[in-house]
Amino acid sequence: MVKQELIERSPVRFLEKSVNGGLAAGEIGVLTSKKGLGKTSVLVQIGLDMLLQEKAVVHVSFNQHSDNVITWYEDIFNETAKKKNLADADEVKNSVIRNRVILNFSPDTVSAERIINTLKALAQGGIVASCLIIDGLDLKLLKSEDYKALKAYGKEANLVIWFSYNVDNDDAYANDDVDCVIHLAQKPDTIQMMVLKSHGAAADISSLKLDSKTLLMSEK
Numbered sequence: 507m508v509k510q511e512l513i514e515r516s517p518v519r520f521l522e523k524s525v526n527g528g529l530a531a532g533e534i535g536v537l538t539s540k541k542g543l544g545k546t547s548v549l550v551q552i553g554l555d556m557l558l559q560e561k562a563v564v565h566v567s568f569n570q571h572s573d574n575v576i577t578w579y580e581d582i583f584n585e586t587a588k589k590k591n592l593a594d595a596d597e598v599k600n601s602v603i604r605n606r607v608i609l610n611f612s613p614d615t616v617s618a619e620r621i622i623n624t625l626k627a628l629a630q631g632g633i634v635a636s637c638l639i640i641d642g643l644d645l646k647l648l649k650s651e652d653y654k655a656l657k658a659y660g661k662e663a664n665l666v667i668w669f670s671y672n673v674d675n676d677d678a679y680a681n682d683d684v685d686c687v688i689h690l691a692q693k694p695d696t697i698q699m700m701v702l703k704s705h706g707a708a709a710d711i712s713s714l715k716l717d718s719k720t721l722l723m724s725e726k
Contacts, residue, residue: 566638
């Protein structure tokens with residue numbers, strides 16, 4: 507399989523279909539689950555899909571060191587390349603990681619202003635992100651004006667935004683400033699991905715799941 511086929515047949519295409527076409531510029535998606543069910547893996551798969559399309563990704567982690575996040579990208583890419591028999595895998599990997607920036611932020615100093623200023627600085631340096639991933643942040647630390655500022659900048663900069671958020675149960679995460687919510691739930695033999703909110707539409711059960719061993723997305 508060549509890179510273009512990998513993009514076209516990516517499980518992220520099924521994810522986009524499940525949420526009415528995916529996120530548009532300025533929209534925010536949130537992955538929720540109990541701790542340790544695979545939210546980071548899904549975020550990395552979304553990030554890798556963007557990178558394969560030659561779009562820049564900024565991945566901000568609040569709960570892992572940069573080396574750990576890099577390992578996630580390495581492992582997910584290698585597992586995907588092996589599963590899909592990707593030709594010239596090493597060459598493809600080296601070409602896509604040039605468009606990836608991994609940052610560590612402290613929750614003590616988090617604000618929409620700081621995140622936006624960081625993105626603007628990166629853009630001035632030639633890295634114009636198409637996707638912002640924020641992993642491990644307690645979303646209770648953000649105020650409604652933070653979401654609105656991020657959405658406004660995302661629309662201006664043609665940027666989509668994905669968060670992860672730990673929850674204690676399978677209840678829907680409610681936030682009027684969020685456009686899409688996908689919940690990961692442990693089932694007897696798999697991890698089910700359930701669309702709880704999609705652009706204001708009623709909740710819908712997706713056909714997506716995570717492989718319990720590889721944590722790769724796949725369609726039922």
